Amino acid sequence: ISALVAMRRLAFVLLQVPAASAASGWVYANAGETAANSAAQAATWGGLCVRGQEQSPINVVTKDAVKTAIPVIETEIDTVATYVKNTGHGFQLFETAPGSHNYNSSVTDEVSEVDSIGGSKGYSIIGGSKYNFYQVHWHTPSENTIDGQSFPLEAHFVHQLDDDALHGTYHRLAVIGLLYELGTDDECNAFLDKFWNTFPNSKGVAEYTGDNFDLNAKLTEELSHGYYHWYGSLTTPPCTEGVSWNLLTVREKVCQRQVDKLTQGLAATQSGINFNNRVPQPLHHRVVAEMAKDSPSNPVNNISPVEVSGNWVYANAGETAASAAAQEATWGGLCATGHEQSPINVVTKDVKQATTAAISTHFKTKATYVKNTGHGFQVFETSPHSSIYNSSADIEVSIDDYSGSSKGHSMIGGDKFNFYQVHWHTPSENTIDGQFFAMEAHFVHQLDDPALHGTYHRLAVIGLLYELGTDDDCNAFLDKFWSTFPIDKKGVAEYTGDNFDLNAKLTEELSHGYHHWYGSLTTPPCTEGVSWNLLKVREKVCQRQVDKLKQGLAATQGGINFNNRVPQPLYHRVVTETAKVVDQEVSFAVRHVVLAGLAMPLLALARSV
Secondary structure, eight states, X not given: OHHHHHHHHHHHHHTTSOOTTSOSSOOSSOTTOSSOOHHHHHHHHOTHHHHOSSOSOOEEOGGGOEEEOOOOOEEEEOOOBXXXXXXXXXXXXXXXXXXXXXXXXXXXXOOOOOBSSSOOOEEEEETTEEXXXXXXXXXXXXXXXXXXXXXXXXXXXXXEESOGGXXXXXXXXXXXXXXXXXXXXXXXXXXXXXXXXXSOXXXXXXXXXXXXXXXXXXXXXXXXXOEEEEEXXXXXXXXXXXXXXXXXXXXXXXXXXXXXXXXXXXXXXXXXXXXXXXXXXXXXXXXXXXXXXXXXXXXXXXXXXXXXXXOOOSSOTTXXXXXXXXXXXXXXXXXXXXXXXXXXXXXXXXXXXXXXXXXXXXXXXXXXXXXXXXXXXXXXXXXXXXXXXXXXXXXXXXXXOTTOXXXXXXXXXXXXXXXXXXXXXXXXXXXXXXXXXSEEXXXXXXXXXXXXXXXXXXXXXXXXXXXXXXXXXXXXXXXXTGGGSOOSSSEEEEOOSOOOOHHHHHHHHHTTOEEEEEEEOSSTTOOEEEEEEEESSOEXXXXXXXXXXXXXXXXXXXXXXXXXXXXXXXXXXXXXXXXXXXXXXHXXXXXXXXXXXXXXXXXXXXXXX
């Protein structure tokens, strides 16, 4: 126990490391201005804040919101406040730290420690997943708007998915947003008044000695009325995308006195700028979903994924192996600047054991064609079109045509991810202890959430490596369809062979466990936040099968007969290992070792949403 306590304290010390990727000297407006200035924000925030296509906040246009059956949000927040904080950019309760977010399912052992420099604060169930609660902070005026209307105040309850591999990253964040309408002097918010006057006007903390306040009681009634849901970003630098936004449809009252308290604190710490709202950002291709009491049970949203433009290459003409320089020069954007990119080299001695849920596949596929994409061989389309899974066995239809149809799903990390497609790389993109493999398959999925369609967020990949065998070790499964792929040009070829069972192919391999981390797409736009799950067991492939893929690549890539991105730096990320059996006490200790071993940038999240 004492060792765990020591490790936890060390983790808390390391939490003080600021995020290197956040812009320095960023402002909401120029000196003397009285409202948020988009030009000043663009000029001083930079990076993804300027070039991102899925940024927050947004203006929710209610008539365009797609009603759907998103799961109800449930809060199990368990907090005891001992202080309040002026971050320099706003008022905040609790620290942005994972601390000791270890949840014990034994009711008698559920302990939510006092939050001094970041302790366990409970969690919320958002979209069916468990998200650890970090902190709540306030903006004035509101950052999100409704049909163009701004509100005097907005609260952001910040969470992160309960996953060891996420600690020290900005990924899998979720925010519950609450808007406040301006009331009369008699309509001051009684909940805020429990602690509001305690906030200091200067940057820093002030002791809180009042009665404890119940955040669950505060949110439960509001949550029952539904919420707007979309994927966006942090609303301060570095503006990381992939944040699950959940804006409550019901609003609370606040009085002018309470708004003035926050504006006074902001003016004192922001050189007279008495507001802290980012201007609303373009929605672009995104969808806003509305979870309401009268939402339909079977929504369908047919929005195709965004097309990637540009002539990107794996290597320069005449080169015989992947070129990091050629890739950096032609891929650009996040591919060149991201710090959580894929593929990676898995160093097995450094992986941490974890109790990540076992993966199970529930594919329902019937192929009618195979495809040479111009960058590799692929079966099935990258399309959500009608990827709604119907549990009625007599009407499950999964024939995949050019438009992309329902293909079943996998349970990954306890969540349902719709299966899209599988494609192959040669040589492998991910490596193990520096070793490349002859080939690698990527089974691509996306979280079952209508608001994700048309985005690159909440993707998950199951990766399978192939070792080169003898001529007698050709892969029988691949040979069912491998020779059908067109090799002379980009396009499709009809497949008339027997159907193949992807579930049978993966079930045995999955039982041996996998390596898990968060990374990116391995082709432009290299969007980060992808859940990678690389199977530990490998399959055999023969040279004839590798050569078939190489021939197809050479014909469509100007003679370049490979399609692997070079491995990317791991930086602060953690690779976890899920095996057949993981001792719970070891996993508990590892959780704290993981925390203590990271120079974690999460303190920047103290005002990053």
